[in-house]
Amino acid sequence: xxxxxxxxxxxxxxxxxxxxxxxxxxxxxxxxxxxxxxxxxxxxxxxxxxxxxxxxxxxxxxxxxxxxxxxxxxxxxxxxxxxxxxxxxxxxxxxxxxxxxxxxxxxxxxxxxxxxxxxxxxxxxxxxxxxxxxxxxxxxxxxxxxxxxxxxxxxxxxxxxxxxxxxxxxxxxxxxxxxxxxxxxxxxxxxxxxxxxxxxxxxxxxxxxxxxxxxxxxxxxxxxxxxxxx
Amino acid sequence: xxxxxxxxxxxxxxxxxxxxxxxxxxxxxxxxxxxxxxxxxxxxxxxxxxxxxxxxxxxxxxxxxxxxxxxxxxxxxxxxxxxxxxxxxxxxxxxxxxxxxxxxxxxxxxxxxxxxxxxxxxxxxxxxxxxxxxxxxxxxxxxxxxxxxxxxxxxxxxxxxxxxxxxxxxxxxxxxxxxxxxxxxxxxxxxxxxxxxxxxxxxxxxxxxxxxxxxxxxxxxxxxxxxxxxxxxxxxxxxxxxxxxxxxxxxxxxxxxxxxxxxxxxxxxxxxxxxxxxxxxxxxxxxxxxxxxxxxxxxxxxxxxxxxxxxxxxxxxxxxxxxxxxxxxxxxxxxxxxxxxxxxxxxxxxxxxxxxxxxxxxxxxxxxxxxxxxxxxxxxxxxxxxxxxxxxxxxxxxx
Numbered sequence: 200x201x202x203x204x205x206x207x208x209x210x211x212x213x214x215x216x217x218x219x220x221x222x223x224x225x226x227x228x229x230x231x232x233x234x235x236x237x238x239x240x241x242x243x244x245x246x247x248x249x250x251x252x253x254x255x256x257x258x259x260x261x262x263x264x265x266x267x268x269x270x271x272x273x274x275x276x277x278x279x280x281x282x283x284x285x286x287x288x289x290x291x292x293x294x295x296x297x298x299x300x301x302x303x304x305x306x307x308x309x310x311x312x313x314x315x316x317x318x319x320x321x322x323x324x325x326x327x328x329x330x331x332x333x334x335x336x337x338x339x340x341x342x343x344x345x346x347x348x349x350x351x352x353x354x355x356x357x358x359x360x361x362x363x364x365x366x367x368x369x370x371x372x373x374x375x376x377x378x379x380x381x382x383x384x385x386x387x388x389x390x391x392x393x394x395x396x397x398x399x400x401x402x403x404x405x406x407x408x409x410x411x412x413x414x415x416x417x418x419x420x421x422x423x424x425x426x427x428x429x
Numbered sequence: 430x431x432x433x434x435x436x437x438x439x440x441x442x443x444x445x446x447x448x449x450x451x452x453x454x455x456x457x458x459x460x461x462x463x464x465x466x467x468x469x470x471x472x473x474x475x476x477x478x479x480x481x482x483x484x485x486x487x488x489x490x491x492x493x494x495x496x497x498x499x500x501x502x503x504x505x506x507x508x509x510x511x512x513x514x515x516x517x518x519x520x521x522x523x524x525x526x527x528x529x530x531x532x533x534x535x536x537x538x539x540x541x542x543x544x545x546x547x548x549x550x551x552x553x554x555x556x557x558x559x560x561x562x563x564x565x566x567x568x569x570x571x572x573x574x575x576x577x578x579x580x581x582x583x584x585x586x587x588x589x590x591x592x593x594x595x596x597x598x599x600x601x602x603x604x605x606x607x608x609x610x611x612x613x614x615x616x617x618x619x620x621x622x623x624x625x626x627x628x629x630x631x632x633x634x635x636x637x638x639x640x641x642x643x644x645x646x647x648x649x650x651x652x653x654x655x656x657x658x659x660x661x662x663x664x665x666x667x668x669x670x671x672x673x674x675x676x677x678x679x680x681x682x683x684x685x686x687x688x689x690x691x692x693x694x695x696x697x698x699x700x701x702x703x704x705x706x707x708x709x710x711x712x713x714x715x716x717x718x719x720x721x722x723x724x725x726x727x728x729x730x731x732x733x734x735x736x737x738x739x740x741x742x743x744x745x746x747x748x749x750x751x752x753x754x755x756x757x758x759x760x761x762x763x764x765x766x767x768x769x770x771x772x773x774x775x776x777x778x779x780x781x782x783x784x785x786x787x788x789x790x791x792x793x794x795x796x797x798x799x800x801x802x803x804x805x806x807x808x809x810x811x812x813x814x815x816x817x818x819x820x821x822x823x824x825x826x827x828x
Contacts, residue, residue, distance in 0.1 A: 276648050276649045276722060277642070277647065277648050277649065278646060278647040278648040279648055279722075279723065279724075309724055309729065311722075311732065332480070332482065332550040333550055334550045334551045335551065346550075360491070363494070369501075370501055371732075372730050373724045373729060373730050373731060373732050374730065375724075375729045398501070398502055398730075399501055399502060399730070400500070400501065400502055400730070400731055400732065400827040400828065401498060401499070401500065401501060401827065402497075402498070402499040402500075402501045403496075403497070403498055403499075404495075404496070404497040404499070405495070405496050405497075406494065406495060406497075406688070407490045407491055407493075407494025407495070408494070409491035409493070409494060410491060410494075411488070411489070411490055411491075411494065412487070412488070412489055412491070413486075413487075413488045414485060414486060414487045414488075414542075414543040415483060415484055415485035415486035415487065415543050416483070416484055416485065416486075417481060417482070417483050417486075418481070418482045418483075418484065418550065419479060419480070419481055420479075420480050420482075420550075420553075421477040421478075421479070421480070422477045422478030422479060422480040422553075422555050422556075422557055423477045424477070426480070427551070427552075428480070428552060428553060428555050428579070428581075428582065429477065429478055429480070429555060429557065
């Protein structure tokens, strides 16, 4: 019995040693990175041939309204509904005299809807590396801060094009909720972007199967208060 | 059997009690997990802005890569005649290096290669949130939060004929375009105009885009100060003549295909040249004149982009007409002819903050090249100077 007890306890003890332990700041500081990171990204949105080569024109999977895949994006701004001219006061901590005409958001909201939205973007290589941003600060002395450096360059220094494949918004339209609502979000059956109509005022398309070429690099760093521009 | 089971259970009980410290460790390990921050905690977090510097940089579509905007829906009819449908296509939009100087015949390449810098680490593009003291739509003055995106601020050196923008992040912006007219019911292409736009040597330094919650109706607001400077050695060239022999439409191959599978071969010298084209155009004012996005309740599926009418609040319109230091309005003075006089004159900061201008040192039109005349006949229209443009209201509605 005792042997069984010890055996069971031993099993538990082994499992316990596999826990992750937090590192304190001093230990983290001694860790050094080596090379940067290279990413390959391929995003297919609402397309049926995602497995094809990146320069094969993308085929949409979207079905017309009423079918299973309407492919829509709806954007609603704050205070955009049919009560936008209601007389609720604009109450705010700034202490001004306030404005009237601030909607309380319980009307029929309106949405800017992108209908039949599909496409594919392939970035074969995006590199992320650590670097430094060097500048003269407000007192004129040289300062160096850590920076993130991004580029699309391959190992020979040539840019790899980003392929924009048949990115399509078939129609843009403003759609209004079918009923007012006293709660946010609106009940699904009333939502403006579910309106089955496929009409709109503008269609947008971006297509570059050879690819968008971005040469060079982008250096991103914090805009600290000692920098003359910040 | 029972005795064995009891003893096994007793051993297990002791073992489990022994494991209790482990259980506590696991529990504290749970407490080291991420926890939600409340709104006051989040509000106490401060950050810097984000700076961006681009080096050895250019960005461009391939010669047949494009952005297309198509008018959809049923075109309206006027006097019983239905409008045609229009397609706009921008091919090969490219931002690349500015040339040292331009001349008639030298502005032919849409891609000049990589520029050394577009924004430097000393003078970067900056994205940051600020809360400056602002005049609100009701005329009161209070700090108001705004997300600003600043272009670099290095100014061109010299002025007038000696203006030089080479060290001020100058670049070239070029594309070739196609305006197509289509039959509204059949969709057949009825006519098209292919053109090329090359703007060399311009700089956006000094520009700013602002995004905020507007004090007009509490929704999204934007404002934009557009500053484009080009020195007199560089031009904006717009040209249409190209060596397409078979008529477009008609042929459906190469540059006549829809969309085109090859770029047209444009005449190297023909075009309209705006030398030294510089534009200072503030659109909207922080915080009393925002750009808002709304719709027309009578025709709700259409979008309206609107620059709100200047409010009838003295602090707001006095600041707008340039009657005091930026953001600090004083009563305007009026001369004997009822002209509003801005404090500091037409070169003062408060005037330039809201008044737009467009200047070009020389406008030249060059005819297409022929066997007999190369370059084509040139007509020189002289300089353009438009000053003091104020936008009190602007509204654009889709149909």
